[in-house]
Amino acid sequence: MANNIIIGSIIDDSVEMAERKGMGHPDTICDEITEQISKELCQYYIKEFGAIMHHNVDKALLVGGQSKPAYGGGKVIQPIQLIIAGRATAQIKDKKIPVEDIAIETAKKWLQKNIRHLDAAKDIKITSNIRSGSADLVELFKRFGKGDMPLANDTSFGAGFYPKTPLEETIIMIDTLLNDPTTKIQFPFIGEDTKVMGVKAYSKRYFTIAMAMIDTYITDLNDYISKKEAVKAYIIHSLELTDAEVHINTADDYNNESIYLTVTGTSAEHGDDGQVGRGNRINGLITPYHPMSLEATSGKNPLNHTGKIYNYFAMDLSRAIVESKFADYARVFIVSQIGKPIDEPQLLHVQLKNKNADNKTIERFAKEKLKELSKYWDRILYQ
Structure with a gap:
């Protein structure tokens, strides 16, 4: 990037960045x-x-x-x-x-x-x-009968937005392509540990990909370089990214033969650590230019833990608002109070761009969606 310092307006959407961590990260x-x-x-x-x-x-x-x-x-x-x-x-x-x-x-x-x-x-x-x-949290499970609205397991907030930007969609497409079974057949040396960082600066897009390569399939340095370039060409051709810059394993130092070579296909094999909640949000991305909760949704119970449920709900309500043509873009923020029914949030805040419906219509729509929360565990568990 010729000029990597950009000063702009807070409402300017011509510059953005986002990332996605692959299955083996x-x-x-x-x-x-x-x-x-x-x-x-x-x-x-x-x-x-x-x-x-x-x-x-x-x-x-x-x-x-x-x-x-x-x-x-x-x-x-x-x-x-x-x-x-x-x-x-x-x-x-x-x-x-x-x-x-x-x-x-x-x-x-x-x-x-x-x-x-x-x-x-x-x-x-x-x-x-x-x-x-905890006895107190277990008790919350006992304070409602079958079919009743669950009581919030925590005081938590959720955040969601819809739709994704073209850059964000492309990031998902790149990672999905790299980990697609047909890609693994054609390029078996690609490990499951991938990470895609996308940057848009005005009309130009840049994608930096970290891709673990499995040593069993690599014969020497030249073979590594050749295979890496073949994957780059495959990505550009498959996703028609001829107008973007695509970089793979930019930390490689060929002179010292320091390259991203792994035994298992994940960086976890040699010192790279991991933790719940540091990866993708439930929409599959990390999006600093859009609202997101830092709450770790993985592993939380889907019945009444609002740290999980409200993040799903915020994403779903945002999508439903746009797909119902109430607005071109929606983002939703919702917060619970522990011990209160999960369909009675302390606050549900909806922000819209290019709104096409009046506030009362959208409010009724949101209230109807809140009624679905008693069965949201089924939507999460069997999605």
Whole structure:
């Protein structure tokens, strides 16, 4: 970029940036595994007791291991550590619930399914420290009957917007393309750990991609360079990005042969750590130019934890407003008070651009959408 300092107006949308962390990024691994554990617990609770029980398994820390990548295939010499923590109902009357077993097995299955070259039996050590829930929070589950509106598990806010910008859509398309099964067949050396940063400066777009490459498929430095350039050409051609600058693995130093080579396809194998809540929001992006909550939604129960539910609701209401042609752009902010019905937020704030409907119409529309919150767990659990 010729001039990388831009001074502009706060309402100027000709400059923006956003990013997306791919499936094998350490932060995404933590998010995805804790969310899957919550879903498995929900399904177990429903099957055994007919209802979702109190749980919030929304804490996880991934401690990077150590590896020795090598052309043709290296090895992991110190395993990754994944520490899962949170709270969950572990016993109902005389029935004990295997919370720890569910958590560990779910994590292993997710890794086996999503990180192709990571051996979940030896390349990672998984520890679960999920404990019983707070008595006060468990009590909130008991204070409403079946079909009633759940009571907020926390004082939290959610934020959402719609639609995404063309830059944001393209970032998702790039990452989706890199991790598409057909791409992996054509380019098996692409690891699951990807990150795409997009920048728009007036009419120019720049995409910087971090892409772990798997050493088994790389014979030497020239082969690495050739394969990286082939992926770049594939992205530009597939997504018609001829008007954009695309850069891959910009930290590579060919002179010192310091390149993004991995054994497993994730940077977690050698010192890159991860944590729940540091990755993508529920729309799949990190968007500094649009509102977003820093609340970690992954692993929170979908029944009454507004730190999760309200973020989904804000995104859904924003989309519904635009798709109903009430406005061209919407963003929604919503905040709860612990112990209050989740359909009675302390504040629901809607901001619109190019509004096409009167305030009363939009207010009635929002109130109707709030009534759906008693069944929102189903929308989250089975999406």
